[in-house]
Amino acid sequence: MKLRVRTRKLNRSLGGNIVIFILIALMSVFMLLPMVYTVSTAFKPISEIYVFPPHFFPHSPTLENFLQISLLFEGFWIPMSRYVFNTVFICTVVTLGHLLLSSLAAYPLARLNFTGRNFISSVVRLSLLFTTALMLIPQYIVMSKLQIINTYWAFILPQVQAALGLYLLQNFMLQIPEAMLEAARVDGAKEHQIYFNIVMPNIKPAWLTVMIFAFQTIWNSSGATISTTLVYDEKIKMISSLLSQVVAGGTARSGVGSVMGLILMTPPLILFICCQNQVIETMSTSGMKD
Amino acid sequence: MRKSAFRSLEKQRSRWGWIFLAPWLLGIAVFFLWPMIQTGIYSFSKLVVGADGFEANPVGFENYLHFFTKDSYFLNNLVTSLLETIPSTLLIITFSTMIALVLRAEFPMRGLARAVFFLPVIIASGPVISILENQVMMNGSVGAETTTYLFQAPDLTLVFADLGVPEKILESITSIINEIFDLMWKSGVQILLMLAALNTIPGSFYEVAMMEGATAWEKFWKITLPTLSPTLVVVIIYTLIDGFTDYDNLIIQTINSYYTDNNYAYSATVGMIYCICVLAVVGLVSWIMSRVAFYSSE
Numbered sequence: 001m002k003l004r005v006r007t008r009k010l011n012r013s014l015g016g017n018i019v020i021f022i023l024i025a026l027m028s029v030f031m032l033l034p035m036v037y038t039v040s041t042a043f044k045p046i047s048e049i050y051v052f053p054p055h056f057f058p059h060s061p062t063l064e065n066f067l068q069i070s071l072l073f074e075g076f077w078i079p080m081s082r083y084v085f086n087t088v089f090i091c092t093v094v095t096l097g098h099l100l101l102s103s104l105a106a107y108p109l110a111r112l113n114f115t116g117r118n119f120i121s122s123v124v125r126l127s128l129l130f131t132t133a134l135m136l137i138p139q140y141i142v143m144s145k146l147q148i149i150n151t152y153w154a155f156i157l158p159q160v161q162a163a164l165g166l167y168l169l170q171n172f173m174l175q176i177p178e179a180m181l182e183a184a185r186v187d188g189a190k191e192h193q194i195y196f197n198i199v200m201p202n203i204k205p206a207w208l209t210v211m212i213f214a215f216q217t218i219w220n221s222s223g224a225t226i227s228t229t230l231v232y233d234e235k236i237k238m239i240s241s242l243l244s245q246v247v248a249g250g251t252a253r254s255g256v257g258s259v260m261g262l263i264l265m266t267p268p269l270i271l272f273i274c275c276q277n278q279v280i281e282t283m284s285t286s287g288m289k290d
Numbered sequence: 291m292r293k294s295a296f297r298s299l300e301k302q303r304s305r306w307g308w309i310f311l312a313p314w315l316l317g318i319a320v321f322f323l324w325p326m327i328q329t330g331i332y333s334f335s336k337l338v339v340g341a342d343g344f345e346a347n348p349v350g351f352e353n354y355l356h357f358f359t360k361d362s363y364f365l366n367n368l369v370t371s372l373l374e375t376i377p378s379t380l381l382i383i384t385f386s387t388m389i390a391l392v393l394r395a396e397f398p399m400r401g402l403a404r405a406v407f408f409l410p411v412i413i414a415s416g417p418v419i420s421i422l423e424n425q426v427m428m429n430g431s432v433g434a435e436t437t438t439y440l441f442q443a444p445d446l447t448l449v450f451a452d453l454g455v456p457e458k459i460l461e462s463i464t465s466i467i468n469e470i471f472d473l474m475w476k477s478g479v480q481i482l483l484m485l486a487a488l489n490t491i492p493g494s495f496y497e498v499a500m501m502e503g504a505t506a507w508e509k510f511w512k513i514t515l516p517t518l519s520p521t522l523v524v525v526i527i528y529t530l531i532d533g534f535t536d537y538d539n540l541i542i543q544t545i546n547s548y549y550t551d552n553n554y555a556y557s558a559t560v561g562m563i564y565c566i567c568v569l570a571v572v573g574l575v576s577w578i579m580s581r582v583a584f585y586s587s588e
Contacts, residue, residue: 020392108310
């Protein structure tokens with residue numbers, strides 16, 4: 001036990017530690033700048049937003065933008081609660097559905113031998129390469145034939161089977177030692193038991209990562225083509241599409257826009273912070289004891 | 291006797307395989323394969339808007355003929371995008387590996403540091419970036435291509451000047467930072483993948499190395515890099531694809547411009563040809579990488 005604790009420290013000298021810490025701190029500053037700038041703009045009064053040269057920190061901070069948002073929310077046709085429900089529903093279904101479907105499909109592609117496996121794997125890679133703009137018209141035709149245009153399914157179905165998650169999971173599953181799966185098979189485990197009890201727990205960092213991606217994609221997708229062409233009923237749209245509409249309001253709304261930006265950034269960030277703790281925890285449990 | 295039992299076991303496994311795959315296959319067939327085939331058909335036709343929506347009139351190889359005889363930009367653009375994507379991929383890989391190694395170590399506020407490096411992924415792909423563009427750059431153009439110009443904007447230098455930083459120092463710093471910043475913003479996903487991969491390396495490997503008296507340098511080259519190599523393959527391919535399909539990419543811009551000009555059939559043609567080109571590059575890279583990579587399951 002003592003040994004493990006010492007290896008985790010990764011023997012580095014104090015000087016090296018300081019250098020690395022300063023480097024990370026410097027980089028973090030630059031990563032954070034846009035965010036900090038958004039926050040500072042959110043507190044700027046309208047008269048200060050377009051001042052030239054721009055101020056980094058507001059000279060006379062105000063809560064005006066936040067108040068304006070609540071005014072805006074009161075004037076909507078559709079109650080805010082409806083948007084919240086849509087968002088929670090769509091994001092949950094997409095994230096969990098994507099995770100389940102792609103991990104289920106990734107397991108046989110990575111670890112089971114059957115005819116057609118190579119062909120399907122190359123389809124996965126091909127679909128990663130194809131430009132989305134080209135698919136728009138055919139996809140629209142498919143969806144209208146399935147009669148899912150302007151329903152929740154138009155958000156959900158194309159996202160659930162996105163190939164990126166499958167590709168990542170497949171590659172992480174390749175790294176599980178064969179002996180581990182063999183041991184389970186010798187003990188009489190069925191394939192579905194192997195999937196649930198051995199494969200998935202072992203690649204937890206990977207599927208948490210995939211989950212973050214899936215959430216991130218669906219959360220941001222609503223500003224794009226989906227919410228204009230595939231879904232036009234305001235009743236089934238998500239909060240993020242509402243927020244991007246507010247942002248599109250122009251110059252007079254730019255302070256409000258920054259507040260919206262803050263709201264938009266928060267959920268993916270919270271999810272990320274929660275998940276990355278989990279990713280660390282699995283560190284010591286993975287691997288074989290032999 | 292034993293052989294037949296073995297065969298039935300194989301059969302059982304492949305049956306499970308198909309059961310696991312079925313839901314996903316259905317989805318990919320409907321939302322990818324069919325549309326892709328349709329795009330392929332469009333590339334051989336002329337699209338006219340008729341009474342019942344689009345009508346595809348077959349024109350044979352006309353679009354392709356036009357492409358190979360009249361379209362002189364494509365080859366130049368392809369070379370340019372290759373020359374941009376490949377070096378930047380190498381840099382992004384090196385950078386994200388380094389950052390992931392650092393972020394794996396224990397230090398105060400590690401969680402926060404990890405979140406900070408993931409921020410670009412959250413910001414760059416959403417409506418948030420258009421807000422930032424509106425305000426930091428004040429040009430109102432929306433699109434991923436402007437993301438990295440965020441810090442090349444002259445306005446931002448002025449923002450720093452407001453903080454009291456001397457102008458001379460600012461200039462030299464910003465020119466260096468522009469390059470680094472470009473990389474950092476594109477490395478968020480890669481860093482996360484590398485971290486996930488680093489966390490699947492069994493601690494016992496390092497234990498053994500420590501007892502044998504290996505230095506940190508040796509540990510990196512003999513343990514970390516080989517065990518990381520399968521993920522490196524994935525990350526390299528991801529980065530390549532990301533670069534080739536980015537809105538920034540010249541050819542993607544060309545395809546999109548044909549598309550918005552209602553020249554859909556021709557954009558399908560260029561798209562198909564580009565897809566084949568990218569496939570060739572990615573195929574070559576993954577073939578080379580899979581020779582080098584080390585898979586523990588083999």
